[in-house]
Amino acid sequence: MKINVKSKPNLHHFYSKKNLVLISLLFISTLFFSPIISMASGWTIMDIKVYNEVELREAISAAPNEKGYAIYFMVTELVFEKPLEIPKGKWIALYGVCRLVGVDGMDTIIIKNGGALTIRGDIVVTHAEGDSGRGVYVERGGTLVIRGGLIYGNSADKGGGVYNKGTLCVFDIDNEHSQITENTATVGGGIYNEGTFTIVNGGHFGGNTAAKGGDVYSVNDFDEFTRDWLRMNDPYPSDHGVDVFIEPKNNRQLYTLAIAIAVVITVVIGLLFYRSKKQKQGSLKQHTVAH
Numbered sequence: 001m002k003i004n005v006k007s008k009p010n011l012h013h014f015y016s017k018k019n020l021v022l023i024s025l026l027f028i029s030t031l032f033f034s035p036i037i038s039m040a041s042g043w044t045i046m047d048i049k050v051y052n053e054v055e056l057r058e059a060i061s062a063a064p065n066e067k068g069y070a071i072y073f074m075v076t077e078l079v080f081e082k083p084l085e086i087p088k089g090k091w092i093a094l095y096g097v098c099r100l101v102g103v104d105g106m107d108t109i110i111i112k113n114g115g116a117l118t119i120r121g122d123i124v125v126t127h128a129e130g131d132s133g134r135g136v137y138v139e140r141g142g143t144l145v146i147r148g149g150l151i152y153g154n155s156a157d158k159g160g161g162v163y164n165k166g167t168l169c170v171f172d173i174d175n176e177h178s179q180i181t182e183n184t185a186t187v188g189g190g191i192y193n194e195g196t197f198t199i200v201n202g203g204h205f206g207g208n209t210a211a212k213g214g215d216v217y218s219v220n221d222f223d224e225f226t227r228d229w230l231r232m233n234d235p236y237p238s239d240h241g242v243d244v245f246i247e248p249k250n251n252r253q254l255y256t257l258a259i260a261i262a263v264v265i266t267v268v269i270g271l272l273f274y275r276s277k278k279q280k281q282g283s284l285k286q287h288t289v290a291h
Helices: 017-032 034-040 053-062 224-232 249-290
Strands: 046-050 068-073 077-079 084-086 091-102 109-111 116-120 122-127 136-138 143-147 150-152 155-158 162-164 167-171 179-181 184-187 191-193 196-200 216-218 244-246
Touching: 046 053, 053 068, 053 077, 053 084, 109 116, 116 122, 136 143, 162 167, 196 224
Parallel strands: 046 068, 068 091, 077 091, 084 109, 091 116, 091 122, 109 136, 116 143, 122 150, 136 162, 143 167, 150 179, 155 184, 162 191, 167 196, 191 216, 216 244
Antiparallel strands: none
16 A cells, blocks of 8 residues: 655754755855856847847947847858957847857957856857967956857967956756867967856867867866866876866965065065165255255
8 A cells, every 4th residue: 555645844944054054155146147147048138130240249339238138140150350349247148150250369259347248059259270369358257158159260378269267157058069179279278267167067178289288277276066077078188188287276376475576576676776766866965055
């Protein structure tokens, strides 16, 4: 005989200190990552179609501040005359089937402090074969979300595909196949990370090349899920497949100490020079008065 037993919810357990802390952290993180959540969910206040570079830049300029704004490409390729900038306060989503080709020697896309960009669908961020230039540069305070886009064929000294100083999130849900591949750099072929880098359900980073950190080079550690995912998807030694390098903490401390010492030395030398200059001016005045 099968017996179903229904129990009453334990309200005291629900309102435990641990649960309340978790709820509070979830609420705070929702506020903090609101641009990411809004754009990743696909929410938009307006959807506009563009046919050329001029219309694209005008659409970005006309976008309401801090509101999701989706731009759909009606052409399969745009060759930029200068880097595409996502300015402060603009939350832009690009989607459709289009190759965005950067200027030789320049970044294809620059996300300014306070700006946010989502690359969706079949958007490709690249450079013409033989040209140099980074795919996306994310300033401190900027946000880049990749949902199904492809960043490839770019090259730079640091971060051939993406140089991130702000927030970088790679989503690979609903079979979106987010990819950062076939980029080159001296350090961090695919991604050079100085900010926050988060993977949600994976992505593809293989095939990038660099002297150190072929696919990912980071001066900051990752969250546990991102770190575990990168580790699990590293099927070969570091010279093959996914190549991830995380700068040791002791190195960062040495760099910080070296910078601090350099600043102190510069200030001391400046003060000594200023004092010496004042003393010479005083001596000159006394000499003039004496004559």
